[in-house]
Amino acid sequence: MLLYYLVHKRKVEPLSRNNWLYSTKALGFFRSKVAVKRAIDRYKQLMGFNRYPNGFKIFAYHCRTNRVKNIYFLQHEYYNERFDCDIVTSLGVYLSKDDAQKGIEALIQSPKCTLSNYPEGFCIDKYKINELYWPYGFD
Numbered sequence: 001m002l003l004y005y006l007v008h009k010r011k012v013e014p015l016s017r018n019n020w021l022y023s024t025k026a027l028g029f030f031r032s033k034v035a036v037k038r039a040i041d042r043y044k045q046l047m048g049f050n051r052y053p054n055g056f057k058i059f060a061y062h063c064r065t066n067r068v069k070n071i072y073f074l075q076h077e078y079y080n081e082r083f084d085c086d087i088v089t090s091l092g093v094y095l096s097k098d099d100a101q102k103g104i105e106a107l108i109q110s111p112k113c114t115l116s117n118y119p120e121g122f123c124i125d126k127y128k129i130n131e132l133y134w135p136y137g138f139d
Contacts, residue, residue: 001066003029003093003129004036005059005073008043010052015083024088026125028133029061029071035130046137061093072100073125078118089115100124 006027011020027043030036040056043049063071074091091107094100101124108116115121127133 001031001063002060003031003063003068003071004033005029005061005090005093006036006039007057007059008049008052008055008134009057010055015085019083021083021085025134025138026073027056028131029073029093029127029129031066031129039132042132043134043137046134048138049134050137059090063093064095068095069129071095071127071129072097073127074100074103075123075125076115076118076121077123078115078121091115094124097124097126 006029008025008027009022012023013021015021028039030039036058043056044053049055072094074094076089076091077086079085080087092100092103094103104122104124107113107122108119110116
């Protein structure tokens, strides 16, 4: 089964000639393409999102079961001094917090993983499937 991760991403300001600072909002995980399209239609009516209607991005994640009600999303975030901004990396979707924690442990043990240089940057967020996480928009 696929789960669809919906984000909204828009350019905020240039960091250099070819690099931009982006505002990225995690909008939710959805069980079907129909559900994610409905969510986009709803978000496009809300303050902020209505000014940037082309900023919606959908990412698909494989899930072992279709009975899941919640997922645990593993990400890593650290501050980049050169560009004066946070760098966020999406690492995976898990069915339990324990499994996500095991994912962190495996990454830290990997000699090729540079994220382990910032071990405090790992975070696990719980998401309810088919729920809107920015229901009031933004300024």
